[in-house]
Structures are given as structure tokens and as C-alpha cells.
Amino acid sequence: MRRGLRVLGAVSLGILTASGIGHAVLGHMDDRLARVDAFAGMKNRPSPTKGTNFLLVGTDVRRGLTQTQRTGLRLGGEPCDCTDTMMLAHLSRDGRRVSVVALPRDSYAELPRAGKLKWAWGVGGPALAVGTVEKMTGVKVDHYAEFDFGSFMKTVDGIGGVDLCFARPLRDPVTGLDLPAGTVRADGGTALRYVRSGHLPGSPDLQRMQNQQRFLAALVRRVTDIGLLQNPVKLDQVAKAALGSVRADRQTKPDDLIALATGLRGGFGARSVEFATVPVDATPFRVQGVGTTLRWDVKGAKRIFDALREDRPLTGPDGGPLATPSPSAPEPEQVDVPPKSIRVQVNNGTTVNGLGARVDKELRHLGFRTTGSPGNTVRHDAEYTVIHYDPGWDRSAKALGTALPYAELRRVSGLGPTLRITVGADYDGVTPVRAGEPDPPAAPPVELQPMRGDRILCG
DSSP states (O other): OGGGGHHHHHHHHHHHHHHHOOHHHHTTHHHHOEEEOTTTTOOSOOOOOSSEEEEEEEESOOTTOOHHHHHHTTOOSSOOSSEEEEEEEEEOTTSSOEEEEEEOTTBEEESSSEEEGGGHHHHHHHHHHHHHHHHHHOOOOOEEEEEOTHHHHHHHHHTTOEEEEESSOEEETTTTEEEOSEEEEEOHHHHHHHHHOOOSSSOHHHHHHHHHHHHHHHHHHHHHHTTGGGOHHHHHHHHHHHHTTOEEETTOOHHHHHHHHHTOTTOOSGGGEEEEEOOBOSSOEEETTTEEEBOBOHHHHHHHHHHHHTTOOSBOTTSSBOOOOOOSSOOOEEESSOGGGOEEEEEEOSSOTTHHHHHHHHHHHTTOEEOSOOEEOSOOOOOSOEEEEOGGGHHHHHHHHHHSTTOEEEEOTTOOSOEEEEEOTTOOOOOOEEESSOOOOOOOOBOOOOEEGGGOOOO
């Protein structure tokens, strides 16, 4: 249940910093930031990207919260000595876009032993957390910032709360969330319950992720609406609350954060920030001695991290998800007889030189037992491709006909086990085939489509 806490502490500072905290405020940050060696001993790291990448980590540490607060917020048992969240925030090279990607904390990871991503910080500190994320994503981390629960509510309260919009009442007895439909000004405690909530039955993890996206979009809107960027005194107060329990890598300097802030010359707002969560397989991955983990959907994760590496947006021009590319190759057609058991003789019935050899090669590539010695028919005016077969091998003929769906099937008694193809002028390539029972359709990945902040509306 604490998974939702990953949002506020980590991304609040990331967004507030990226939004334009001025030189006067950031100039004092060196004194406020504790330092960690987040890149100690790291080798064979990914190549730098065109933009700048921040790993934002929220730890399961509750200092600064009284026992009454912990009980009232229903935080549960003892801290787990793990991370409650990890997010990659990518600032584009031109400084006009921030892409925030949430990394599910129960993701399967090798640390180097099998485990969960959230354990990396507890096992090997910030360096192992950074190294594990780089290995899993292929994205080089340039800066590291670490937060605990103490700054969670203070940050929201410091900006006077956040406006959340709900299409229906939300009630979650586990977190204590109880909100009416409509727009609600959420203070720190309410926001905390909201991002922890998985109140809808069926897919609580997906629900939490949706809550977190909506919260982050609301946070961006609030920072913009109250004119925080033009109020140095208020900025300093919020920065003190957000930075009170933050640790950053030794290489991160105020100038880095100033560059991040002033680089957003396109104007900070909901249109400048896009949110995504790494999609995971619908079926949990159980590991002995570890428990239930989440494996990333390989294709979906690759799309996201390729975009970060190449400094491309995660969303389309309208702020919604990009179109999914079509698969590069068709799925094989199912046949009853394995191609490797079907013997085929290819004969060229046209005037096209080498066509017989080409067809022989293509069928052999699909697994058919071609003779490897294609011939030529007496006449060279065949308009249509024909498969000749003995009636005793009709199932083999149907399988070969699936690979050549435009071919005519002709029965020839006494022909024997070798099927004979006369290639005609209509030859149009081969269709991949495979024998055996079709694989059951894979469950679609659990995925939240990337979305720009101004497209995230009422939940």
C-alpha cells in the first residue's frame, strides 16, 4: 500500500525545481542538501543521452512524522529499508519538455541476485539503485535525488494544497480516503491518502498509478496558477519544506538545478510535462525466495526508454499516446503437418531466370524439406502456381498450400510422398507457417498510456 507514496516527495521537488525556482532560492541549496556518492565504483555505464536524466528516489523512512500522524495516515508496520518509489525525470535538450517515468517498485531485478527493484537501495545504497536502473533501462542517470516521507505532506501544504477533480466519490477504507465527487482542495494528508489509494476493485496497482498521474498533473497546475515562480519568499519556504530531508549526489550543484529551471524557456505548465509508467506483464512473475514480482513488458518498456535516450517525446502532438508501430512481420499461420516432414520439388514454369531457385530457398527457410535442386518445366508459360500431390498426402498439401495461399492444389494419384510445385507468373512469395497448437493469446500488459499533463482530467 505504501507504493503510492513514491510520487509526492520525489516528483514534488523535481517539478518544483524544474518549474523555475530562482537563483536566490537555489543559491542556498548547498547548505540544505545532504550528499551521497551515488555513482561510486560504477563501470560500463550507458552512453549519455541528448537531454539530462534525474533518478528521483523516495525511501520508506518516516522521520519527521509523529506516531499520531503515522497512525492517522495508516502507514502500517515498520519501514522496509527499501525505496517506496523510483522515477526517471528526463529534461529534453532544448529545455522545453520534462518526461517523468515511474518505475514500479516490485519490478523484477537482478541485484545481482534475483530480487525486486525496491530492494536495490537497501542492499547497496544509492550506487546500486542507480546501477540497477541504468542496467534495466539503458538510460544513463546524470543526477540522483533521494527523499523520505517527511517532506511529503509539507510540500503540498507549502503551496496551499492541490485541487483534485473526481467524477465520482472515492472511498478507500484501507487508506482512510473519503472524498466527494467534484473538485476538492487536498491538503498534504489528503493527497497522501489519495496517491496511496487503490480503491477500485480488480486492478489496485493500475488505479494507484492513475491516481499518481492525476496528482502530478494537478501539482503542476497549482504551481502555475498561484504564481509560485514569481514569489521568491514563497519559493524559499516551499524549498525549505521540500529539501529538509533530501540527499543528492555529490556532482549535483545548484547550477545544475538552475540550468534545469531556466532551461524551461518554453514556459512551465501542464503542457510542458508528460507522465508515463513502465508497462508490466499482466501475469505476476513468482520467484522462489523473493515472492511475487512484476516483469516489464519488453516492447512497451523499450518504446519508453528508446524515446528518453533519443530525446523524443512520449506523447503525440495532441498530448495523448503516440501511435503504436505496426508489427514488422506477420504471425505464422498454423498447419497440421510440420514443414520439416514435407518433401517438396520446385519447378520453374516461367521465363524468369532463377525463380525456381528463389522459391526453393524461401520454402526451405520456412522449414520445408525442399530437394535443393529446382528444375524447369518443358513449357515456360505457366500463368498460375500449382501444387501437385498424391491423395495419400493431402494434409501435407494443405500445409504447403497455406504457405502458398494463391496456389491451386491438384491431385495426382501415384505421385508419392514428394509434392511438386510448378511456379507460375502469379508467384507472390511465401507465408510463414508453423505446426502445433496455437499459443494462447497473451494477456495485454498492465499499462497506463503516456499522457501530457494538460490531458489528464477528472478521475
